[in-house]
Amino acid sequence: MADQQRSCGVCGLCFTQKSTYLKHMRSHTRGKPHSCEVCGSSFTQKSDLFRHMQTHTGEKPHSCEVCGCSFTRKSSLFRHVKSHTGEKPHSCEVCGSSFTRKEHLLQHVRIHTGEKPHSCDVCGSSFTQKQHLFPHMRIHTGEKPHSCEVCGSSFTLKQQLLQHMRTHTGEKPHSCEVCESSFTRKEHLLQHIRTHTGEKPHSCEVCGSSFTQKQHLLQHMQTHNREKPHSCEVCGSSFTRKSNLFRHMQTHTGERPHSCEVCGSSFTQKQHLLQHMPIHTGEKPHICEICGCSFIQKANLSQHMLKHTDDIKIQT
Known part of the structure; x- marks a missing residue:
C-alpha cells in the first residue's frame, strides 16, 4: 500500500x-x-x-x-x-584548581588565557562570563533592579544591595585577625591588613613611591602631571582630589559638619574635631623627648622644641 x-x-x-x-x-x-x-x-x-x-x-x-x-x-x-x-573531578592543568562542574573549569581557564568572549555592543568592554556582561549592560541602561526596603536606594547588582544593607544593620562580618578591626566589605579588610604587613603593591613609575591602594596611586600621579580635575564652581579653584574640593566648598557654604558633643563647637574637618577633644579629656598625647613636657596639639610641641634648640645654641 x-x-x-x-x-x-x-x-x-x-x-x-x-x-x-x-x-x-x-x-x-x-x-x-x-x-x-x-x-x-x-x-x-x-x-x-x-x-x-x-x-x-x-x-x-x-x-x-x-x-x-x-x-x-x-x-x-x-x-x-x-x-x-x-x-571536584574537573582540574585546571595550569594551576591545579579543581571544580565540581566542567563549565566552572572552562570559565576558570580564561583567567590564564585572558579570553573574554562576551562583549558589550555599546562600549566594547569584554568579560570572561556571560553573567558578568548582563550586570555591565545596566550601566548603559541605568537599570537598578535591586532596591533597599529601608531607605529606597537601588543598585545594579544584588551584591551591592547586600553590602548596602550592612549600613542599616551595622553588620561587619570581615574581621582582622591581628587587631580585631571589622569591616563591612572583604576588600576593605584586605586594604586594612596592609597596615600591618606594610605591603604597598601599587608603585609610581615616575618617582618610585608605593601605596597600599590603587586609588592613592592615581591621586599621587596627579602631582606629577599637575592635573587638577576637580574645580570649584564658585571661585574656580581646582584640586587634585575630590575630597579636597569638598572641604574647600565648606569655605563658601560655611558648613561645619563635625560637632563636639561636649561644648557644641563645630569644625569643617573631622581631624580638627579630634584635635579639639583633648581640651575636654585633658589628654596630652604629644610628649617632648628632652624634658618630658606634654601638649594637647602637635603644633604646640613643635613650638616648645624651638626652646630646646635655642638652649643648645647658647651652650655651644
Whole structure:
C-alpha cells in the first residue's frame, strides 16, 4: 500500500513519506517540534519538553538523601551531591584548581588565557562570563533592579544591595585577625591588613613611591602631571582630589559638619574635631623627648622644641 500524500500546512509542499514530511516540518519549527502549551517554548525532543513542564508544575522528583533538597533533573541532583562529598573531578592543568562542574573549569581557564568572549555592543568592554556582561549592560541602561526596603536606594547588582544593607544593620562580618578591626566589605579588610604587613603593591613609575591602594596611586600621579580635575564652581579653584574640593566648598557654604558633643563647637574637618577633644579629656598625647613636657596639639610641641634648640645654641 502506497504511502498517503502529506501536505505542509505552512508552505504547501507535498510528501509521500512520513519521515520526509516530519523532517521538513522541523525546518519551520527550527527543529523543535515539541511545544509547551503553557508558555510556547519548543524543544527538539519530547523528553526535554517533559523536563520543561516541571518548571510550570513545580515538580522536583529527584531528592538528595543527605539534606533533602529536591531537583527537577537528575543531573542537577548529581552535581548537588558533590557538595556533600567534596568531589571536584574537573582540574585546571595550569594551576591545579579543581571544580565540581566542567563549565566552572572552562570559565576558570580564561583567567590564564585572558579570553573574554562576551562583549558589550555599546562600549566594547569584554568579560570572561556571560553573567558578568548582563550586570555591565545596566550601566548603559541605568537599570537598578535591586532596591533597599529601608531607605529606597537601588543598585545594579544584588551584591551591592547586600553590602548596602550592612549600613542599616551595622553588620561587619570581615574581621582582622591581628587587631580585631571589622569591616563591612572583604576588600576593605584586605586594604586594612596592609597596615600591618606594610605591603604597598601599587608603585609610581615616575618617582618610585608605593601605596597600599590603587586609588592613592592615581591621586599621587596627579602631582606629577599637575592635573587638577576637580574645580570649584564658585571661585574656580581646582584640586587634585575630590575630597579636597569638598572641604574647600565648606569655605563658601560655611558648613561645619563635625560637632563636639561636649561644648557644641563645630569644625569643617573631622581631624580638627579630634584635635579639639583633648581640651575636654585633658589628654596630652604629644610628649617632648628632652624634658618630658606634654601638649594637647602637635603644633604646640613643635613650638616648645624651638626652646630646646635655642638652649643648645647658647651652650655651644
